Amino acid sequence: xxxxxxxxxxxxxxxxxxxxxxxxxxxxxxxxxxxxxxxxxxxxxxxxxxxxxxxxxxxxxxxxxxxxxxxxxxxxxxxxxxxxxxxxxxxxxxxxxxxxxxxxxxxxxxxxxxxxxxxxxxxxxxxxxxxxxxxxxxxxxxxxxxxxxxxxxxxxxxxxxxxxxxxxxxxxxxxxxxxxxxxxxxxxxxxxxxxxxxxxxxxxxxxxxxxxxxxxxxxxxxxxxxxxxxxx
Amino acid sequence: xxxxxxxxxxxxxxxxxxxxxxxxxxxxxxxxxxxxxxxxxxxxxxxxxxxxxxxxxxxxxxxxxxxxxxxxxxxxxxxxxxxxxxxxxxxxxxxxxxxxxxxxxxxxxxxxxxxxxxxxxxxxxxxxxxxxxxxxxxxxxxxxxxxxxxxxxxxxxxxxxxxxxxxxxxxxxxxxxxxxxxxxxxxxxxxxxxxxxxxxxxxxxxxxxxxxxxxxxxxxxxxxxxx
Numbered sequence: 001x002x003x004x005x006x007x008x009x010x011x012x013x014x015x016x017x018x019x020x021x022x023x024x025x026x027x028x029x030x031x032x033x034x035x036x037x038x039x040x041x042x043x044x045x046x047x048x049x050x051x052x053x054x055x056x057x058x059x060x061x062x063x064x065x066x067x068x069x070x071x072x073x074x075x076x077x078x079x080x081x082x083x084x085x086x087x088x089x090x091x092x093x094x095x096x097x098x099x100x101x102x103x104x105x106x107x108x109x110x111x112x113x114x115x116x117x118x119x120x121x122x123x124x125x126x127x128x129x130x131x132x133x134x135x136x137x138x139x140x141x142x143x144x145x146x147x148x149x150x151x152x153x154x155x156x157x158x159x160x161x162x163x164x165x166x167x168x169x170x171x172x173x174x175x176x177x178x179x180x181x182x183x184x185x186x187x188x189x190x191x192x193x194x195x196x197x198x199x200x201x202x203x204x205x206x207x208x209x210x211x212x213x214x215x216x217x218x219x220x221x222x223x224x225x226x227x228x229x230x231x232x
Numbered sequence: 233x234x235x236x237x238x239x240x241x242x243x244x245x246x247x248x249x250x251x252x253x254x255x256x257x258x259x260x261x262x263x264x265x266x267x268x269x270x271x272x273x274x275x276x277x278x279x280x281x282x283x284x285x286x287x288x289x290x291x292x293x294x295x296x297x298x299x300x301x302x303x304x305x306x307x308x309x310x311x312x313x314x315x316x317x318x319x320x321x322x323x324x325x326x327x328x329x330x331x332x333x334x335x336x337x338x339x340x341x342x343x344x345x346x347x348x349x350x351x352x353x354x355x356x357x358x359x360x361x362x363x364x365x366x367x368x369x370x371x372x373x374x375x376x377x378x379x380x381x382x383x384x385x386x387x388x389x390x391x392x393x394x395x396x397x398x399x400x401x402x403x404x405x406x407x408x409x410x411x412x413x414x415x416x417x418x419x420x421x422x423x424x425x426x427x428x429x430x431x432x433x434x435x436x437x438x439x440x441x442x443x444x445x446x447x448x449x450x451x452x453x454x455x456x457x458x459x
Contacts, residue, residue: 070455127405134402137392147388150452151402154384157444158406161437165409168430168437169416 013206020199032192048098050200058088066149078145123162241331266293286355287418306390329453332383362421370417373438380445387456
């Protein structure tokens, strides 16, 4: 039965996410040494950066499914594009909040208009909020799916352009951890970072599976309701 | 690409505008009013923020003016029900986007012929003249980008509830990288500022922006009108 199989997958993903998250929290608070310059507070890095990377992954996933939808016209791909976008906005808000807290602790300002990453992220975040406005302005159906997919794909053009525009417009303050010549972290920090990233990604996957299941149940319920009305 | 069909479609847009005078005059009045508003917003006699604030206002005004024009884009198709006729024509759907991009670009450029001198008069009269080739290049490149993206988004918004509200919401996030770069280029055209090689790089960015959204507009528009 496909339905129980999905249920199992979502539960399994949730269990993996929960154990990885516990491991990540343990490593972040009890194992990893404090940063030399920024001290204890730098630990927010292990939340902020994995959340940001998860957000980008979710957006890429949503855009990929949007492209596949336009290419093939398969209806299920619309939902598979919308759900990652929706989760991406949740993770995106968390990125802005954690980034803002980190900025307050290390630079003394809640928002730094000179920071490339924060500002790029803000543009992308606004873009995805607009995606929702568009999606909720169109009646459900093929047109909504098409319009959402078109707008999601425009974002694929916007993201690199925003990165570039913010970069050529101003100068950097944001700490650079990953340089082109390798990782600027010691072994224990890198391990903690990897576990935290895996935890965030698996959390996203489990949220995706749970939300997809909910949406499918919604759809089936609507279908049944229509059938019941027709029968009555 | 069917050049004859494109010419005919652009000609239709220009004729409609010449006869109805719906878009360009409102855009021109809007941009002038916006300049006056911004001038007072930045302080009536002394300009707060200097040239940088002034060029920022210029580009914000241009983006909003473009939105005023774009909100009427596809109005004839929608209200007059002319889409069906257009869609029956044996041409690539992307051509409708290309034609609307051309006419939007022309409207915007026409408004700027008035708006840019007005801007200089309102904000920067005491400054020496700008470096004209750079300024014109920046404005035209930005216009192409606004037109490419704007006509696609106007197409998206035109058949949707609350389209007047939705179009700016859809458009503004995309205008941020454009405005960010255009403001830097424009500021660097005003003496004694000079951007040198950086200016060339920023103009290159504007050209890249145009290319990206021209390609996306061309590729995606058929999904906007497919009905």
